[in-house]
Amino acid sequence: MKYPQALTSKLDEIRSIVENWTIPIPFEEVVKWMMQFDNNDFELAYRIIKNLNIIGYEELKSALHIAYSKLERMSIDKGTKINSKNTLFAGIGDGGKSGAMIGYNFRISNELSEENFLDEDSFAHIEKGRIENLVLVDDIISTGNQAIKEIQKITETLIPLGVKNIFLLTAVGMKEGIKKVEKDTGAYVFSAFEYDTNDTIISFDSSFYDGLEFENRKNLKERLEYYGKICNPKSPLGYGGIGGLIVFFYNTPNSTIPHIWSTFNAWIPLFKRTLRINGIDSYYKQFDNLQSQKPKAKPGKEEITLFVEGKSEEIFFELILPKLKEAVNSDNITIISLGGNITEKLIENLNKSDTKYLFIIEDSPYASDTWAKRMEELFNNKPHIKIKPIIYYLDINAILGLETIKTSLKLPIIKEEDINSREAKKELEDLLFKSYAPPNRKRLLSALLRQYANNEELEKLISSISQALNKQVKKS
Known part of the structure; x- marks a missing residue:
């Protein structure tokens, strides 16, 4: 099939642009997106593609590193100490947006402890x-409205409790939004990259309109608004009228022009925006009244669910799953990471089901008294076992002798007599597992378990899980 001549003349240049994006997307998908525009507006579609600010994983990490560096520099200038004892970090907004993702990337890029x-x-x-x-x-800070709401809530409750400084760090920010947040909240704001209207489609001085006479710039913007009203009538130029051109590798901000992300009125998005599923909270009460209608499994075929705390633990148990299945004589074992979402209600609902389950809790020597007490109260007379930190199930001496590990992780020099100390093990575990994204962490842990497993400790662990599950069978 031949494309219209008005589009064909741009194809080679468009292909070159797309190939340089840090977010992979099939060239055909880009052409399909462009074909939504009228033939006379292919130039408009081309300018959108040419001026998109694509932020990939490595670029985001770099931006977050820069923002943190700005904070550190300011703290020195201000005489404010930023350290692990007096500072807490948190992703802003709800987890359904970008808070959880950006918080994770920020922690990884700056090698901060969970x-x-x-x-x-x-x-x-x-x-x-x-x-x-x-x-x-x-x-991102766009209008700044969301950040202001969050910071105002925090200020009302935490300033009276001794919090002296509230900082907001972002990868990118609109200058007007940054100023508004600082003015309305008194917080310190640091964005790695600060943009103004010249970096959007709003200003006629933007590079988006390069090479056009003023009247043609006006006409082009009118066509932008025309398409924007089709795919996002309430905000045809993006939330707050920002007219942004930013795309992150995991999501597109709503302040970016909707021509990029909207699906309204059958519009085909170029980079679809990830949204929360609206209205599910209206079903919560009904969920409480649901009862399992699942047929009971035959004896010996019951479903077994192991609940672990974090992603590192989830990866670890997935890797030793074959041995677990053999030990408990079951092929139906599921590993689920709950993070901090371990509640009485969860346990109550589990007890209503036919699922055989076990909570696996890390017996960390570094856990606070508050956390330890909560765990004791929560799991009293509940099926659970306590395990050692993951690093205990590896041959630490052998790992520390690997030149590749020393080089890639820049391991500190640990004296031989200190290798088995809790402090050394914790430092090594943080470097090995908490400085990597889950996929890389899994590859590393898989390689280490294959060659440097502490088989004695692993056998003890698997045995304790098997015994705990057998106790449940005897009680049922």
């Missing part, structure tokens, strides 16, 4: 006045 990110265990430290700095992290 323990310094806000969770239920943090409340005790806040109440005791230990937290002086709260660092909020987001991917």
Whole structure:
């Protein structure tokens, strides 16, 4: 099939642009997106593609690193200490947006401990006045309205409890939005890359309109608004009328022009925006009344669910799953990471089901008294076992002797007599597992378990899981 001549003349240049994007997308999908525009508007579609600001994984990491560097520099200038004892980090907004994703990437890029990110265990430290700095992290500041709402809520509750500084770090930010947040909240805002209207389609001085006479710029913007009203009538130039051109590798901001992400009125998106599923909360009460109608499994074929705390633990148990299945004589074992979402209601609902389950909790020597107490209360007379940190199930001496590990992780020099100390093991575990995204972490852990497993400790672990599950069978 031949494309219209008005489009064909641009294809080679468009292909070159798309091939240089850090987010892979089939060239045919880009052409299909362009074909939605009238023939006379292919130039408009071409200008959108040419001016998109595509932010991939490595670029985001770099941006977050820059933002954190700006914070560190400011803290030195201000005489404010930013350290693991007095500072908490948190992704802004709800997890259904970008908070969880950006918080994770920020932690990885700056090699920060999970323990310094806000969770239920943090409340005790806040109440005791230990937290002086709260660092909020987001991917973008557009209008600044969302950040202002969040910071105002936080200020009302945490400033009276001893928090002295609230910081907001973002990968990118609109200058007007940054100013608004700083003015309305008193927070310190750091964006790695600051943009203004010249970086959007709003200003006629933008590079988006390069080479056009003023009247033609006006006409082009009118056509932009025309298509915007079709695919997003309420905000034809993006949320807040920002007219942004930014795309992240995991999502597209709603302040970016909707021509890129909208699906309204059968519009075909170029980079679809990830949205929350609306209205599910209206079903919660009904969920509470649901009862399992699943047929009971035959004896010996029951479903077994192992609940673990974090992603590292989930990866670890998935890797040793074949041995677990053999030990408990079952092929129907599921590993689920709950993070901090371990509640009485969850356990109550599990007990209503026919699922055989076991909670696997890390018996960390570094857990706070508050967390330890909560775990004791929560799991009293509940099916659970405590395990050692993952690093205990590996041959540490052998791993520390690997030149590739030393080089790639820049391991600190650990004295031979200190290798088995809790501090050394924790430092090594953080470097091995918490500095990598889950896919890379899994590859590394898989390789280490194949060659450097502490088989004695692994056998003890598998045996304890098997015994705990057998106890459930005897009780049922």
